[in-house]
Amino acid sequence: MNKKVKEAVVDAIDESIEDTGLPLALRRVAVDTYRENVAYLHRECDLYRAEGFQALSKVEVRANGRRILASLNVVDDIAIVGHDQLGLSEDAFASLGVEEGHPVSVSQAEPPPSIPALHRKIAGERLTRQDFREIVQDIAELRYSKIELTAFVVACDIGELDREEVFYLSDAMSRVGRRLDWHEHPVVDKHCIGGIPGNRTSMLVVPIVAAHGLLCPKTSSRAITSPSGTADTMEVLAKVEVPFDELSELVRTHRGCLAWGGTSELSPADDVLIAVERPLSIDSPGQMIASILSKKVAAGSTHLVLDIPVGRHAKVRSMPEARRLRKMFEFVAGRMGLTLDVVITDGSQPVGRGIGPVLEARDVMQVLTNHPDAPMDLRQKSLRLAGRMLEFDPDIRGGDGFSIARDILDSGRALEKMQAIIQAQGARPFDLDNLELAPHGFDVLAPTDGVVTAIDNLRLARIARLAGAPKAKGAGVDLYAQIGDRVERGQPLYRVYAAFRSESGFAHQCSERNRGYSIGKADEINRLNVEF
Amino acid sequence: MNKKVKEAVVDAIDESIEDTGLPLALRRVAVDTYRENVAYLHRECDLYRAEGFQALSKVEVRANGRRILASLNVVDDIAIVGHDQLGLSEDAFASLGVEEGHPVSVSQAEPPPSIPALHRKIAGERLTRQDFREIVQDIAELRYSKIELTAFVVACDIGELDREEVFYLSDAMSRVGRRLDWHEHPVVDKHCIGGIPGNRTSMLVVPIVAAHGLLCPKTSSRAITSPSGTADTMEVLAKVEVPFDELSELVRTHRGCLAWGGTSELSPADDVLIAVERPLSIDSPGQMIASILSKKVAAGSTHLVLDIPVGRHAKVRSMPEARRLRKMFEFVAGRMGLTLDVVITDGSQPVGRGIGPVLEARDVMQVLTNHPDAPMDLRQKSLRLAGRMLEFDPDIRGGDGFSIARDILDSGRALEKMQAIIQAQGARPFDLDNLELAPHGFDVLAPTDGVVTAIDNLRLARIARLAGAPKAKGAGVDLYAQIGDRVERGQPLYRVYAAFRSESGFAHQCSERNRGYSIGKADEINRLNVEF
DSSP: OHHHHHHHHHHHHHHHHHHHEEEEEEEEEEEEEEOOOOOEEETOOHHHHHOOOOOEEEEEETTTEEEEEEEEEEETTTTTOTTEEEEEEEHHHHHOOOOTEEEEEEEOOOOTTTTHHHHHTTTOOOOOHHHHHHHHHHHTTTHHHOHHHHHHHHHHHHHHHOHHHHHHHHHHHHHHHHOOSSSOOOBEEEEOOOOOOOOHHHHHHHHHHHHOOOEEEEEOOOOOSSSOOHHHHHHBBBBOOHHHHHHHHHHHHHHHEEEEOOOOGBBBBHHHHHHHHHHHOOHHHHHHHHHHHHHHHHTTOOOOOEEEEEETTBBSSSSSHHHHHHHHHHHHHHTTTTTEEEEEESSSSSSSSSEEEHHHHHHHHHTTTTTTTOOOOHHHHHHHHHHHHHTTTTTSSSHOOOOOOOHHHHHHHHHHHHHOOOOOOOEEEEEETOOOHHHHOEEEEEESSSSEEOHHHHHEEHHHHHHHHTSSSEEEEEEEEOOOOETTTTTTEEEEEEEEHHHHHHHHHHHHHHHSEEEEEEOOOOOOOOOO | OOOOHHHHHHHHHHHHHHHOOOOOOEOOOOEEEETEEEEEEEETHHHHHTTOOOOOOOOEEEEEEEEEEEEEEOOOTTOOTTTTTEEOOOOHHHHHHHHTTTTEEEEOOOOOHHHHHHHHTTTTOOOOOHHHHHHHHHHHHHOSSSSHHHHHHHHHHTTTTOOOHHHHHHHHHHBBBBBOOOSSSSSSSEEEEEOOOOOOTTTHHHHHHHHHHBBEEEEEOOOOSSOOOOHHHHHHHHHHHHHHHHHHHHHHHHHHHEEEOOGGBBBBHHHHHHHHHHHHHOOHHHHHHHHHHHHHHHHHHEEEEEEEEEEEEEBBHHHHHHHHHHHHHHHHHHHHTTTEEEEEEEEEBBBSSSSHHHHHHHHHHHHHTOOTTOOOOHHHHHHHHHHHHTTTTTTTTTOOOHHHHHHHHHHHHHHHHHHHHHHHHOOOOOOOTTTTSSSEEEEEEOOOEEEEEEHHHHHHHHHHHHHTTTTTTOOEEOOOOOOOOEEEEOOEEEEEEEEHHHHHHHHHHHHHHOOOOEEEEEGGOOOOOOOO
């Protein structure tokens, strides 16, 4: 190369570095794009013209040594962003964490380093521990586009991860983000794989186990597709959004809590993956196991009771399937150093009577107060799960857990512990004799005489959601009949409570099409032979 | 149900229907979200509050009997949308096709009807013809989210469609959208599966074949990931965006055209799928075949010459792979009633000297004018492809095509036809002796004495793109050496032309890391034994 050309080239490179560093002024664009970071650049912006960005391409935005990735939207209106501004959607703005007007620089994002591993998974290869670490790192740092995320989820689902790969994935997920250490042993927890409406056992198990003295820092999730998550129901009784340091203090004092997980800090890759898995209804065993166990290990749990409900309208539909899932959970938990006790439970119908935050809170408080109307199924299941957790205590003999749990509950010590937790988190007004139910109610009636032979969990969950749960705390479904109950034509099977008349209408239409109850003969009941 | 309750319910339903019909005033939000429709609703909008929409959920927007689907963004700034307005991003606004202020109604979108079929594909099942029809219909109507699209693409890639399924997919894709009928026979076309820089054979083949009198309504694409598509190069010489009716008239008069496909009307599902396949670099045989053949059949072609280049840095890397692909193409084309002649060509290096619109247009015009500097490889390949197309004419004897094509080219009849097409589409100024090349040029030199043993197509395409092609027409790479050429240390291998100094810098950095040429000994050249 002759000298002149060389100099020109060196100049060009220097200039190019300046060009890409061209600062723009940051602007918050008040658009909520949920978990998707969006950057807005005006079409007439010099940088846009020079760089040849494409709409929807991924850009990296840097300021003050921080950087985020965002999808680019091109704007033709200076009321949204000016020629010398870079706009960020609400969440993106918050995560970059600098003020409006601050200079920011923007460039095409480099492709995530783990993309070759993703391509190998798509090609059907088995991935290594290092591959999973890189992929999970990129996912947690939001480096994957929705397309790449989906490709990973689908490739893992179709390719079926083997159990070593599930361990690699779980382990990698538990290692990105925050990881808690409670400095004691055991730290116990319980988890249910979900799918059963009602089923608020955590709100009974935690006070029982904590009353006994085991450390149980239970954090719960809000509803994703269900009519209520434990956090939604607990919120009827107490504040659930507790700052982390306060929560940690509270757990040490009371041995337990029932707070919202503020999940993004523990196993952050999990939340990103769920955002893709949910709309596809992909819930492959590998991903379910990695999701649950990575969060538990990151939260510092050492011992876990895992509830796998089985039923025709549950996530797991047969005993052989439940057993296969158990083996896989046991293998991965073992490799992660987590002591696991899997219990397979009856998932043929909702547990408790209420579906929706207020109605479920009523069930829980009835059981805690030993109320005569307390739903027995919820009481029994909670005692059994609590019993298995108590047996993690090395001082408790195998088999004694259940009766110790029952003593704690019957004696009022569980209620006392619950009240202490409620006070500590911040009590909300709640009166068991004067429930704040949603105003628009209607009954759904038995169409014929007979015996309840089956209940469709998904259907009832859908009706409760249409009625407004969990957004409207008092909305939901209150069940009057369980499997095996004899009903007469015209007798109410359940009552729906809706917050608005429109929602009452939606819920009603849904129940008209299919009320979710099968009425028949007693011998048509198809009971699974579950442990309890 | 007692009468009172029943009445309340009926009221509620009526009210609910009114509620969901609640009209908002349409507003155009000047944001370009590319192929993704986005709807903007203010967080304080009554409808948003009542319906429990979630950010990013899919909504259906209706007005004047038309409807579109869009992803929801929630807005907190009335400067973007007011409480009683619904905003639509630019493309979404255009496709709804009503004016600002027009009342629109919005509701949660029903899930696309083909989702169960998608789930069966994810589960590894073989799909039926009906399944593919439903899926393609939903995709073409933009009913799939990016997540669902990706799931389909990845599932088809991993699951490997069998040849019947590829036919079902191709057939379904060709049936949605516009379908042309030229009312004559044969209607010929050529297509290359791509991956080879330069290679502007269409701009030679079309005038030759049209000069002979065969109907060749060739529509071309713009570059997606390459430094230039045929439409980009043709645009140096003539207008390529010709309204459909005009184009159709033009083709009838001149027997051929070289216009941009305006692809969205023919096989619209293809464009939607490509938007997902491209960022994942998924180009599975099944999807490639469906993409190409569906567009050709929809465009009314009856006979197709298909160019499959094979080379170490081409899409297809070995002869066995090329032969497998050919068989699959032949099977599907046969089922679709398309006569197909597959030619496997040498894809070991770029074809022609120029890479980038102006440089490629120069190559083409040099060949057409029988210029002494005309690149022989481009001339030879174009004549051979044109010869195969001419043999679709029942009056031409097998084997005579090449020499007829050569006569048409050498006699100037091809040039004459090209000039007629250029005039008809709308000529642009172009002077072969005074090319408008990008101003920032530099040479890339041979690092050592030796023979060129290999050229990396992808690398050179990348350098040409970094230099600004195809956006900057005069940007690109001009090759001075081909495989087999002897070069001396310091001798230029190619020259890069960039539009801006910054781009010159990027291209230079890229060529410094890897210049894309291997220099070695003559016996290291690894030639594939291709047909031509």
